[in-house]
Amino acid sequence: MNSVTQEVKMDFQPLKERGQREVFCGLTGIIWLHRKIQDAFFLVVGSRTCAHLIQSAAGVMIFAEPRFATAIIDDRDLAGLADANDELDKVVKQLLERRPDIKLLFLVGSCPSEVIKLDLSRAAQRLGKTFAPNVRILNYSGSGIETTFTQGEDACLAALVQDLPQSTKSDEVELLVVGCLADVVEDQFHRIFKDLGLQSFAFFPPRESTQRIVVGPKTKYLLAQPFLTDTARFLENMGAQRIAAPFPLGVEGTEKWFSAAATALNVSPELFEKVIAPQRDRANKSLEPHRAVLQGKSIFFFPDSQLEIPLARYLNRELGMNLMEVGVPYLHRQHMAEELAMLDPKTQLSEGQNVENQLDRCRAQEPDMVVCGLGLANPLEAEGFTTKWSIELVFTPIQGFNQAADLAELFARPLTRKNKLMMVEAA
């Protein structure tokens, strides 16, 4: 049953719109990926706009040792006065000479580099040979024309998957958990898998790029994040099989996620119940105070990360929120099948975006809470809406039993805050 996906229920006819999309490009993934993989460096090949994007997002922190940079294309490269490949080689050499601690270098494609068809995958191969064995050099695209926000992580992990060592059948990992998770979440999951008696499992991406993970036909993989389309495809090309599951958000999602893995790896139901029950019960209890704040409140999601559907499912089923529109940048029906089966069928799904029309719908529906990006959040607050800025959801430990209440709190906090500030005003 593992990789066999059930027929997706077609209850949901998402509204598909075209127009201005108020979303990040995939380059933004660098902001958390550089922290997760500590010996990697991300070199964007792009324009000043790309450099400006990353520093506007990350530059509020003060870096003594930044682990990302941009090779800015200039008019000499465009006019063909300089061979773009020679120029890139020069930049990479300059970078690696000065940062000998780098073990893994990503050449990250952008809109300009894609439009001028600069072949970064060949450049990565060429440079990889030059700098082997000290530095591995990989390539992926984080361009806005191809990727939306978290899809940058998908593209990065897909590149890493393609670079995994060849399987010798005997050394394959049995269970691979795929998707960047906060270290604390990863540690918790690690303990649960151990308690379930699993011997051979690994998390991907690894914290150190040099960690050896082997994938092959013996491997079953479990997606921890909903935006890993290409990564999944490349894993399947290597013979790995997907364990279909909802995503580990909220108590129910986490239990079903572990349950799918346990079933696939033949863990006995008794052991499963013994390991999971205390975790589940504790987590359920921890949701109580947040349910008091969120119950009956309506919520409207603007598209951002592809986490929207699992989040909406959780907020609706476990905290009693009413779903209005749930927007997603991209809907992978197969990966999302288990989630859609649990989603309130009255929910209006939308895929893609026309931000002005969507704002009109949002204003007309007057939701109690709007989940949206930072470009919209303050302007909507100024109009009197309560917002939860969505980017925080990819920067915060939210998966698993112990984080279920933290996740609820992220949504309760803006409402609580508004109450507190308004009470002061009234007094």
Next chain:
Amino acid sequence: MKLTLWTYEGPPHVGAMRIATAMEKVHYVLHAPQGDTYADLLFTMIERMKKRPPVTYTTFQARDLGSDTAELFKDAARTAYARFKPDLLMVGASCTAELIQDDPGGLAAALDLPVPILPLELPAYQKKENWGAAETFYQMVRLLGQSFILSPGQQRPARASGAKPSCNILGPTALGFRHRDDVEEISRLLRDLGIEINVVAPLGADPADIARLHEADFNVNLYPETANTAITWMSRSFGQPSTKTIPIGFKGTKAFIAEVCQLAGIECDVEKLSQSSKARWYALSVDSTYLTNKRVFIFGDATHAIAAAKVAAHEMGFKVVGLGTYSRELAREVREAAAELGLEAIITDDYLEVEEKITELQPELILGTQMERHIAKRLKIPCAVISSPVHVQDFPSRYSPQMGFEGACVLFDSWVHPLMMGLEEHLIGMFKGDFEFHDGAMPSHLGHASAPAKENLDKAPAMVPSKNGSPAWETDAEKELNKIPFFVRGKARRNTESYAVEQGLVSITLETLYDAKAHFRS
């Protein structure tokens, strides 16, 4: 291709956005790929604005490239006009759209919209943010001011008798470093002098205001980076003179007052006006004596760097050891200012070059941008921000101008704050082994717990290869070096090494250290 860790300026279309967002009743249709809407966050988050920037992006994706992106642009422009009904529509391309060459200007003109269209040609692979802002403002002033151009030989009509002198305040934009409060401070100062303010632009102006810029007697050029191009054109076309002095610092403000009074043809007692300046008295008070000849490195946009150098040298009593800018358009002015201080200006937009220069100079204080804070953190040197690019903490809620007499007070407080205070500096120079107040611990008034002492100053930056071939230090000389207070130790090390090289020595002894000290004193 250029390796860039941090960029001092964004692309030129961000400059155009700064103009559009500063203004009312204009809208900007920007041909750009999905994702370039990140720029909205600069305004809604960093500047904490309550409105969305008046920008419509086409946000094309890869699949659109196969079809008609020009049609996509026309749709976006048409619907943006219908929805927002601006009095002026700006159209242009971002760096990626520049590559696909859809000609937004021509396409928008073909739509026959009933408002002026301002087509923007901003070469994203050659020019940068400030140029983009200056060019946009200039093109707008030209478009809306063309019917008021004086004919050749025509003189500007004299001000009606009895009318107050009037001026425009030009240059402030959205996302400008302290522009909000500078405008307030300078407006108050001008009004107190009896000068009327015709228009402040682009900040807060609408197209109708831009069309009446010609009515003012003269222009106040607050930020040459954004205003110079337009002001030069206005001086030619409307016969309006403009100010040259930037009112930053106590002395800068006094000179500015004298200049505007002269342009306005009015009398005023500058000395009397400036008597109550607290910044002046604070710098003269004995508590500030230890600031004398503190070695300071200054980098930023040209306007703020030049002004900061003057304030540092002539009002704070610092010794300016390095002065530079990323504003190539104003490189000449910075070179002149540096020459006056006996320095050679550093003109670069290369962060790594700035880092290398600071490492070499080992200043005791860095006055720079958000980017210099990264360098300062690595080298453990105190730092204060004087110029864009800045982040959210430099758009404060409190009143914090850089200009005028109040601005001088803000400068005094914020520059002195990161330095170790006098008593602590003395005691650390006398007693080394204290477990709490030791070498290399952050100044205790900044409230950081102290980590164990380490030799940090000479750690080469990771992006700059360390130089080989320096003479070797003998153990007792090295020990003696460590007795020098940490904030001047880097400089002492470098001086001693260059002295040893000069003298052809292969090793550095205790004697060499003191010889070098005496040598550089004399």
